[in-house]
Amino acid sequence: MEEIFSKPTCEHMYFVTDGEKTSYFKTENDAKEFATELIEYCIQDDEIWIDEDIETIAMGRVTHTPKCQEKELRPDDLDDYNCSGDGEHWPDGLEWRGYYVMVEVEPDKKQQLLTAAKAVIERWDSPLWKHQEHTGKFIDELRKAVARFDEKTVNDC
Numbered sequence: 001m002e003e004i005f006s007k008p009t010c011e012h013m014y015f016v017t018d019g020e021k022t023s024y025f026k027t028e029n030d031a032k033e034f035a036t037e038l039i040e041y042c043i044q045d046d047e048i049w050i051d052e053d054i055e056t057i058a059m060g061r062v063t064h065t066p067k068c069q070e071k072e073l074r075p076d077d078l079d080d081y082n083c084s085g086d087g088e089h090w091p092d093g094l095e096w097r098g099y100y101v102m103v104e105v106e107p108d109k110k111q112q113l114l115t116a117a118k119a120v121i122e123r124w125d126s127p128l129w130k131h132q133e134h135t136g137k138f139i140d141e142l143r144k145a146v147a148r149f150d151e152k153t154v155n156d157c
Contacts, residue, residue, distance in 0.1 A: 004023045004024070004025065004034070005023065005024040005025070006022075006023065006024070007024060008024050008062045008065055008105075009024070010105075010106075011026050011027055011076050012024040013061055013062045013105065014026070014027060014028050014030065014031035014059070014060070014061050014062075015031065015036050015057050015059065015060055015061070015062060016031050016035045016058070016059045017056075017057070017059075018038055018053075018056055018057050019056030019057075019058075024062075028061070030124055031059050032059065035057055035059045038057050039054055039057060041066045042054045042057075053088065059100065062105055063104060063105060064102040064103060064104050064105060065105055066100040066101070066102055066103075067100065067101060067102075067103045068098045068099070069098055069099055069100070070098050070099065071096055071097075071098035072097050072098060073094060073095070073096050074090055074094060074095050074096060075090070078090055079092070102142045109145070109148050112145040112148060113142075113145040113146060113148075115145070116138070116141045116142040116144070116145035116146075117145075119140060119141065119142070120135075120138045120139060120142050123135055126149065139155055
């Protein structure tokens with residue numbers, strides 16, 4: 001299992017929470033493994049456990065994260081009353097102002113491309129290709145992943 005992160009990153013978008021602490025992982029499998037370990041910890045032999053402890057465990061993928069908007073740093077030239085040149089008051093200890101909004105996280109384009117490419121390769125190599133989904137479905141997913149990978153976006157990590 002990969003290293004556990006305490007906040008989401010572009011590469012660590014899968015999470016597990018027990019209701020008190022949230023941990024972030026690079027892959028869905030790592031998150032599932034960690035969630036399974038949490039459940040096993042709750043039901044150790046010779047221990048009394050409570051259903052509510054297990055039922056607070058949740059796993060998912062981060063879709064939105066907070067992003068600061070209109071961030072303004074504290075001016076260096078405040079007057080004796082902590083006011084800036086434009087009359088804005090800056091209380092002691094306030095280093096910046098702004099506000100946060102939730103923004104959608106860009107999907108990991110490299111991972112999508114890799115997943116789609118592997119699916120095409122597995123389909124191509126499959127001896128039972130006539131008994132599985134149509135190859136066109138996999139090619140279409142690969143085309144979409146390549147197009148997303150080629151996009152130039154402001155929110156790239």
